Amino acid sequence: MQNSESSGPWRPWRRLRRWYFKTPERALEAAYEAALAIQELEQEYFQGQMMTPDGGYTALEWGQLKSERDRNLDIIQRRLREFRASRSTLNWITRSSFGPIPLQATDASKSRYSPDETYQFSENLKKLKVIDEIAAKYLTRRPAVEARSPQPLASERSPNPSQSDRNRPLGGSSPVPGLNRGATNPSRNWRDDFKSSGKSREETASDVESISGQASLLPRSILRTLNRIKEELDPNAEEDVVEKFRYYKSKTVVSLKFILLLILVPLLTHQVSKNFVIRPIYDEFLSDTVDIFINPDFEEEAYQELRHYEERLRFRMAIGSAPPLSDEEFEEAVNEEAQDIARKFQAMSNNALQNVAADLCSLGAFILVLMNSKREIAIVKSFIDDLIYGLSDSAKAFIIILFTDIFVGYHSPHGWEIILEGVSHHFGLPESRDFNFMFIATFPVILDTVMKYWIFRYLNRISPSAVATYRNMNE
Numbered sequence: 001m002q003n004s005e006s007s008g009p010w011r012p013w014r015r016l017r018r019w020y021f022k023t024p025e026r027a028l029e030a031a032y033e034a035a036l037a038i039q040e041l042e043q044e045y046f047q048g049q050m051m052t053p054d055g056g057y058t059a060l061e062w063g064q065l066k067s068e069r070d071r072n073l074d075i076i077q078r079r080l081r082e083f084r085a086s087r088s089t090l091n092w093i094t095r096s097s098f099g100p101i102p103l104q105a106t107d108a109s110k111s112r113y114s115p116d117e118t119y120q121f122s123e124n125l126k127k128l129k130v131i132d133e134i135a136a137k138y139l140t141r142r143p144a145v146e147a148r149s150p151q152p153l154a155s156e157r158s159p160n161p162s163q164s165d166r167n168r169p170l171g172g173s174s175p176v177p178g179l180n181r182g183a184t185n186p187s188r189n190w191r192d193d194f195k196s197s198g199k200s201r202e203e204t205a206s207d208v209e210s211i212s213g214q215a216s217l218l219p220r221s222i223l224r225t226l227n228r229i230k231e232e233l234d235p236n237a238e239e240d241v242v243e244k245f246r247y248y249k250s251k252t253v254v255s256l257k258f259i260l261l262l263i264l265v266p267l268l269t270h271q272v273s274k275n276f277v278i279r280p281i282y283d284e285f286l287s288d289t290v291d292i293f294i295n296p297d298f299e300e301e302a303y304q305e306l307r308h309y310e311e312r313l314r315f316r317m318a319i320g321s322a323p324p325l326s327d328e329e330f331e332e333a334v335n336e337e338a339q340d341i342a343r344k345f346q347a348m349s350n351n352a353l354q355n356v357a358a359d360l361c362s363l364g365a366f367i368l369v370l371m372n373s374k375r376e377i378a379i380v381k382s383f384i385d386d387l388i389y390g391l392s393d394s395a396k397a398f399i400i401i402l403f404t405d406i407f408v409g410y411h412s413p414h415g416w417e418i419i420l421e422g423v424s425h426h427f428g429l430p431e432s433r434d435f436n437f438m439f440i441a442t443f444p445v446i447l448d449t450v451m452k453y454w455i456f457r458y459l460n461r462i463s464p465s466a467v468a469t470y471r472n473m474n475e
Contacts, residue, residue, distance in 0.1 A: 023086040025124075031079035032127040034072040035134040041069060050137050069138065076135050248386075255383035258376040265369055266362040274358035282354055292342050294349040295430040302341050309337045352428025359427075393463065397470035400455070408448040413440045 042048055046055050051069055053062050231237060293299035313333065316322035325333065370377065388396070406412065417436060424431045460467045 020086075024083050027079040027083035027086065028124055028127055031076045031083065031131050034075040034079070035131045037072045038069055038134050038138075041065060073135060073138055076131060077139070080131070251379055251383055254376060255380045258373060258380055262366065262369060266366045269365040270358045270362040273361040274354055278354050278357045278361075282350065286353075287350060290346075290349055290353065292346045292349065294352060294428045297424075297430050298345050298348060298428075302345050305341050306334070306338055310334055348425075349428060352426065355426055355428075389462065393466040393469045394473075396459075396463065396466040397473050400451070400470055401473060404448065404451055408444040408451070412444055416440045416444065 038051075042051060045051075045057075045065060051065060055062070057065065231240075234240070293302065313322065313325075313330070317324055391399070406415070416439065420436050420439065421431060423429075455467060455470070
């Protein structure tokens, strides 16, 4: 009876049925071959590294390689969508007709997608891991790769912001959420990735439209309301909220750590280099060759201190608070004070010269941290943008007014004088009142002009209400 069915009128139906049940296998195999093609390009032209424009190729050569890479990435996306859709249909059919399918490996000779046989999952899981390892490097951050520099992560809206884990061995924590949670549909994460990337493109387009002032058929508030309702009806809305929370939490932690690193590294470098490297070398070879007063201001300050000591000592002797001294004793006391003042200003001169070398070391450490932290810089920029533009209009206006009044207000010259005086003492430079007056007359004006230009050029388009609030508060 079975042979008659297989050779009779049921034969085309069985062939069609067998072809349909192998659809996931064909789609996954095509995506797997495309991923291997990208891997071969990486091995042959980029020494196994990620394909970027910085590989030393000309624009024409990079265009060819990029087109080949994008073609394979499009194949991966199409085939994974096909794999996911057919898998979902087959899972529903097999659950409704044949019950749950065990997920243990079976003999390779059996059909892996036949509903009357055991489902073999291990081989497909390996292929999905390979596909995820190759394609996740480009599908999640393709704009950043083609722009030659990391872009702010706020514009990516990636549900998994830890991009440093993309090269992690797949035996550990995989970037595929469905694999780590033991989901029955391991390709489910690609739906989330494509969905989030689509959201990113829509949000970016909406932002550009709002900034350029282009008009739409419907008010943008209605479109945002419809999009919000659509997102709330999404069955994966809760997971998106959790992933978004984890994304912003990770961005905040990374930003705060990097800002703290930018503060601590120069300070620690300054102290360590000055106390353990520069000072011993200076005391050994240069301490005897440096004058007591490295600039006329130090010498004038020493004269003023010694003169003040003589006048104070004479006054105390006159009122009887100090025992009367003979001329020889008075001269001896003045000489001792002069030696103490000389030692004090000698130490100040030595410290100023040591500060120059130590500050150069701190500047080198700061630049080195910046050069090796391009990703962190992009994260901090995105964090600061979210922090500033997330404030209310009154808070933005308050911060702008506070900043401008401190640095460019009518009373700011006194603060700039203190800053310039501290800098000159730190480096042992002679204080020039002409330079101070010229600096105070030009730099705050330039700073005020830049601030007004920023308000007019950017803030006025992004947040007009904040500009109106700023003007009302400033008046």
